[in-house]
Amino acid sequence: MNGDMVQGYVALSGILFVIGACGLMVRRSPLVMLMCVEIMLNAANLAFVAFARYLGNMEGHVFTFLVVTVAAAEVAIGLAVIVLLFRKRDAADVDDVNTLRG
């Protein structure tokens, strides 16, 4: 696409990332927090793909693919942990999980 500027995609990526970060800080349900992490990962993916197009290099795509794979693994483990949390403490509030305090 001639004439398209890459800044728009990058800015969008930034906005999405920040929204995800905000959600991470504000919400207290662990499930929603995990989803916000996914948003952030996606935002990064978008940036990668945009730059891959800008530079004409497929490496960005490869990296995106790897991110997706790792994100999948991470979600699996994260959900397992959340299940455990719910089993043990019936904690729906992440703030209750603060026994690792200093």
Add this chain to the structure above:
Amino acid sequence: MTAVLWIAGALAIAGALGVVIAKTPVHSVISLVVNILSLAALFLSLQAEFLALIQVIIYAGAIMILFLFVIALLTARRDPVERSEGKLEGQRELGIVTAVAGGVLMIAVAFAAGLGRMPAREALPAGFGSAAAFGRELLTTHILSFELTAFVLMAAVIGVVVLVGRRQL
């Protein structure tokens, strides 16, 4: 095709905001799916066809389903947690402020970085974004990463089984 950018972008943002704002976890999941699909559309506009495919199949198709199942399992009859009072004071406000500040900065960076225009479609290498080109790239230059990723996946599977699997079979 800036129209695609604007529309899909707006949808993505709306989806993301929806995740943050939604009252129940299920609503969050739905918003997230919207976000992912919009992103797939954006990938298409950037000639990353294979990746758009991957996004839809794996992200929206597998990961989100996983989320839904777990939500259903755990919080089916519960009140959403944010009904009760929060414990950390100022977290909300500070969080929003930080996020807005960060956002502004990101946008500023994006536009001030001196990036040029994207090259024309004809100037791209042949088969850019196709599965063949992607496979070639992945399995030749980045073969090590590929193998390691497989390892990671295996670790994840084992981890899940160890963590939540039943003791007696």
Add this chain to the structure above:
Amino acid sequence: MVWILLFPLIGAAGLALGRNHLSPRLIGTLGSGAVGAAFLVALSALASYNRAGEPLVQTVFTWAKGSGFEVSFGLLGDPISLWWLVVVTGVGFLIHVYASEYMAEDPGVGRFFAKLNYFVFAMSLLVLADNFVGLLIGWANVGLASFMLIGFWNYKPEAAAAAKKAFLLNVIGEVGIILGLALMFMEFRSLTFAEVFAKVGEADPGVLTGIGLLLLVGATAKSAQLPLFTWLPDAMQGPTPVSALMHAATMVTAGVYLMARAFPIYQASEAALTAVAWVGALTALTGAVVATRQVDIKRVLAYSTMSQLGYMMLGAGVGAYTASLFHFFTHAFFKALLFLGAGMIAHYLHGEQDIRRMGGLAKKQPFVYWTFLIGVLAIAGAPPFAGFFSKDEILGAVLEEGHVVLWVIGVVVAGLTAYYMTRLFALVFAGEPAQEHGHGHESGVAMKLPVAVLALLSAVSGLIAIPGVTAVPAHFLEPAFLRYGHHVPHAGIGWPVAVVLIAAAAGAYLAAKAYGPGGAARQALVATAGTPPRGALANAFYIDDLYQKGVGGLVTGISIVVGRGVDPYVIDGAVNGIAMVAKDIAEGLRRLHGGYVRRYALTLFAGVAVFMIYYILI
């Protein structure tokens, strides 16, 4: 010569170690023997000096040897030091013999003789050293010996307090001396007598005055001059032999020795010399005045010592060193005699020392009566006893050098001396006893013999100094002073002598009238027996109280402020405060680790935002 030092030192060490194993008689004999041996060595040194005609020099050991310079510690036997040595060891020997009986029943007799021997050693070191550092070492050790012996009966709180007071005041003097020596070293780059005195002519007059005044401070403290005398009356808490030896005959004269030894410095500085003279004169006056109202035998004698030391300082202060030294010589005899006599009286009366309770001892103790009388006549200046000659030599020289006011003061003091001594004598010996004492404890030979010897010496030693006829001390001592260019003034016999005699006679007559048997003042005084004396004179113008409350209060006040205020609040506060600050910082930082994941996330992103701001905008 060094054996003069070693005999008493070995005696002290041996007695200290063996004090619990030897019998009192043996202890007394050994102690006296050590000092006696030292005396014999001193006499032989005297003989060597007379043969040689030159001062004796003996290097004891070499401290440091470098290229071109050598620092050694040595002994100097010149007329001045030999003069002192003979008195110290001789009178010391007599007093040791006396003490061997006086202290025989005291459980600490071994300790006593060890300390007394140690004192003789230290005093000999003081006068024998050939440099100021050795002098100072002897000085300090003598102060230590004084402390140990004043507080000998350490179970008595008054004795301990007196020892402390003596030591403190002495330390003030020592500070003065050390400062003076520092100045001396800065100016002359040496502290040996020979080297310093040779260069006095080229030195800065201001520095010399400073040195002179600082050394005077030291002498003031040690010789109980005004205003650092308050320790001497209290020092009478020590056993009488101690009072006799140290606080009458020898230790307190160390200040006079210093003035005489450092005479080239004083001769070069008019101001310092005048200061010495005035300090001496005023002290003599004060001591005599206060002595007229004292009621304890030993305190009368203590103030009397102070007054006579004032005379010696006065003599040194006008340059009449031979007269001053001769007065030291005679004073040692009659003052020791008086103290030992007082000891015999106390012994006889089972420890009584208040003269208001005495009287009528003339019949009961004839030996003491006659010997004490000789002492009183000697100190009052009655011819032909020793005091007459020495006192008049000093006063004559004062007048000859043109110091009329000082001379008048000296004459007044002579009158007062006669007055208070007669008062003492009358109250103790004459008339009827004020109280009955029962059967008295008679003294033995060991006590009587030294007293007899001292009485004899007090009587006849004056005869060696008849001006123009015998003049032995003058001839002996003069070469030491001529060496550095000082001509000692002489006085002949003339009308000033008559004036002094009249003053003394008047004083004696007045006292006899008031305090003799049937005298009005006597009865009034005796009636007050049992109460402490009142009045400014009796309490030495309250100077001691001033020191106790003023300086003592100041020091205590500072201590309280520091101890209760500064220490807990400032110092502890600072240390604890640092700990508190650390604790608060830690507590604050601790909150970063609340355990709340969301907080961590916030911190993370906030930090990133800050970084981004920094890099992008700045």
